[in-house]
Amino acid sequence: MSDALVFHFDVDGDNFTSAGQASTQVKKNLRQLGLSPAIIRRVSIAMYEGEINMVIHANGGTADVYVTEDYIDIVLADQGPGIENVEQAMQEGFSTATDSIRSLGFGAGMGLPNMKRYTDSLEIDTVVGEGTTITMRVNLA
Amino acid sequence: MKVKDLLAHGFVAKALPDGDRDIDGVYIGDLLSWVMGRAQMDNAWITIMTNMNVVAVASLADTSCVILAEGVDVPDDVIATAEAKDVNVIVSDEPIYETAVKLAGLLSNIA
Numbered sequence: 001m002s003d004a005l006v007f008h009f010d011v012d013g014d015n016f017t018s019a020g021q022a023s024t025q026v027k028k029n030l031r032q033l034g035l036s037p038a039i040i041r042r043v044s045i046a047m048y049e050g051e052i053n054m055v056i057h058a059n060g061g062t063a064d065v066y067v068t069e070d071y072i073d074i075v076l077a078d079q080g081p082g083i084e085n086v087e088q089a090m091q092e093g094f095s096t097a098t099d100s101i102r103s104l105g106f107g108a109g110m111g112l113p114n115m116k117r118y119t120d121s122l123e124i125d126t127v128v129g130e131g132t133t134i135t136m137r138v139n140l141a
Numbered sequence: 142m143k144v145k146d147l148l149a150h151g152f153v154a155k156a157l158p159d160g161d162r163d164i165d166g167v168y169i170g171d172l173l174s175w176v177m178g179r180a181q182m183d184n185a186w187i188t189i190m191t192n193m194n195v196v197a198v199a200s201l202a203d204t205s206c207v208i209l210a211e212g213v214d215v216p217d218d219v220i221a222t223a224e225a226k227d228v229n230v231i232v233s234d235e236p237i238y239e240t241a242v243k244l245a246g247l248l249s250n251i252a
Contacts, residue, residue, distance in 0.1 A: 020197030024226065027201060037182065037203060044201040045177045052174075105190045110174035117178060 004066040004073075005033075011051050011076075013060025016104065022063045023048035033067065035140070042118040043072055043138050049111040050076040050134055056101055057081065058132065074119075074136045082128035090116065142248055144185075144206045144229045150247060152208070155215050156223035156230040162205045167244050169237060173198045180204055187233075187240055191215050199228045206231050210240040 007029055009022035027044045047063065054061040058080020066073040083089050090112050097107025116122045119136040126132040145160030154160070168180035169187045176198055180186055186204040188195065189211050196219060199207045206229035209215060215232060223230045233240040 017193040023201055041182055041203045048201050104192055105171055105173040108172040108174045110178050114174055114178045
C-alpha cells in the first residue's frame with residue numbers, strides 16, 4: 001500500500017449530531033479524485049455505518065481510508081466493548097442499541113449488513129473488552 | 142422531473158442548493174440504515190425524521206432530495222447544514238401516503 005493515498009480521521013465518541021463528518025469528508029475527497037458516483041456512494045455509506053457504530057457502541061475511534069488505483073480500503077478501529085457474537089451482529093435486524101439511539105432513526109440492525117452489502121470484502125477483528133477493528137475493501141478495477 | 146419542479150405543486154423548499162437535480166424514483170422510510178440499504182441514488186426520500194443525521198444520510202446515500210412530510214418542523218441548524226452539504230430539503234404539509242401518491246402522479250406524467 002506504499003502508493004496509497006491515506007486519509008485519517010478521529011471519530012468523536014460523544015457527538016451524535018456530528019457523526020458522519022469523516023464519511024462526508026471522504027465523499028468530498030473521492031469526488032475530487034474523480035471516482036464514479038456509484039463507487040463514492042458505496043464507500044460513503046459503508047464508512048458512515050461504521051462511524052455511527054463507533055459512536056453508538058465504542059465511544060469513538062479512528063478511521064483510515066487508503067485509496068489506490070485498484071481498491072479503496074476503509075479501516076475503522078475502536079477500543080470499545082468488542083462484539084460478543086459476530087454472526088448474530090451480522091444478521092439484519094439484530095441490534096443492541098438503546099431506545100434513545102433508536103429514536104434518532106438508528107439501531108435498525110442494518111449497520112453491519114449494510115457495510116457488507118456495499119463493500120467487496122469485510123473483515124471483523126474483535127476482542128470482547130478490548131475493541132474492534134473493521135477492514136472493508138471496495139474494488140475499483 | 143427536477144427537484145425544483147416540485148415547488149409548482151404545493152411542495153415548499155427549505156433548502157434548495159441543487160434544485161436542477163433529477164428525481165428518479167421514490168423511497169419512503171424513517172430508519173436511517175434501512176434507507177441507506179434500500180434507497181437508490183437519485184430517489185426522492187420521504188421521511189418524518191428531522192434530525193441532523195438525515196442530512197448526512199441524504200448526502201451519503203446520494204438521494205436527489207429529502208421530502209419531510211406531515212408538515213413537520215425543520216430545525217434551523219438542519220436547514221443550514223443541508224445548504225452547506227448540497228442537500229435539497231423539501232417539506233410537504235400532507236401525510237406521507239398522500240405525499241407519495243402526489244409524487245407518483247407527477248413522476249408518471251413526466252415519464
